[in-house]
Amino acid sequence: FIHFNCVKNIGVDGPATEDQLDSLLAHYRAAGILRPWFCTSPHTEPSRLRCWLEARGLQHQSGWERIFRVATPLPAEPLFPADDLSVEEVTSKTAPEWASFIDAKYRLPTSPWLIALVGREGWRHYMLKRDGAVAAVRSMFISDGAAWSGIDAPVPGIMAPSFDLDAMLGERLVRDGIAAGARLFVADIEAPRPERDGPAYRNYARLGFKIAYLRSHYSYLPAHSS
Structure with a gap:
């Protein structure tokens, strides 16, 4: 699963090397992970790293x-x-409802991890509800004035055709984040388009977001076994 087996920072703190890459691949093989993922960006020497x-x-x-x-x-x-529709912040009482919704969408047994994040310093989680039932979720983590947004479900453009529910959650996060002292917000569009247009781009632009860069993903094809 990409979120749990993904290398995101190779080449960020210094020039990436082939020895680093080989060491990481060996680590995944030893752990039985056949499809590790690597993220590259314009800040990680993409041409050389891509060739490797x-x-x-x-x-x-x-x-x-x-x-x-x-x-x-x-x-x-x-x-x-x-x-x-209404947006409410997750509490210890509603945490199981929120976590089980995420597990159902991603088909993963992560509720214990998710529930442990409710009430933890810096974390805020939100549910968007329709007629009392959870329809979408998104979380925010604030540290040193920077707010990261993620743990979103259903992922618009991938899990769901509509982008409107996620936009409502995004607006609530921005408003609450500013009130909490956040000076910078970062998030991802997980269904990018080459023309950089479409509902996700338009909704985030309305919320004041700009594009920083495309983070490209590399992995083995599913049939690869080594």
Whole structure:
């Protein structure tokens, strides 16, 4: 699963080397992980790193669009209003409901990990509900003035055709994040488009986000066994 077996920082703290790459691949093989993932960006010497990855049999597998915004206030009126929907912050009482929704969407048994994040310093989790039932979720982690947004479900453009529910959650996160002192917000568009247009791009632009770079993913094809 890409989120649990992904190398994101190779080449960020210094020039990447082939020895580093070989060591990481050996580590995954020893752990029985046949499809590790590597993220590259314009800040990780993509040309050289891409050649090394491809020489070892890994292939480009799409990517995520990294986006950001500063703490510019949003208009007082809601940007994405909906009378039949409501957004509520997750509490210790509602944590099992939130976690089980995520597990069902991702088909993973991660509820114990997720519930442990409720109430933890820096973390805030949100559920969007329709008629009392969870319809979408998204989380935010704030540290040193930077707010990261993720743990979203269903992922728009991948798990669900609609982008509107995620936009409503994104707006709530930005408003609460600014109130909590966040100065920078970062998130990802997980269904990028070459033309950089579409509902996700338009919704995030309305929320004040800009594109930073495309984070490309490399891995073995599913049939690869070494």
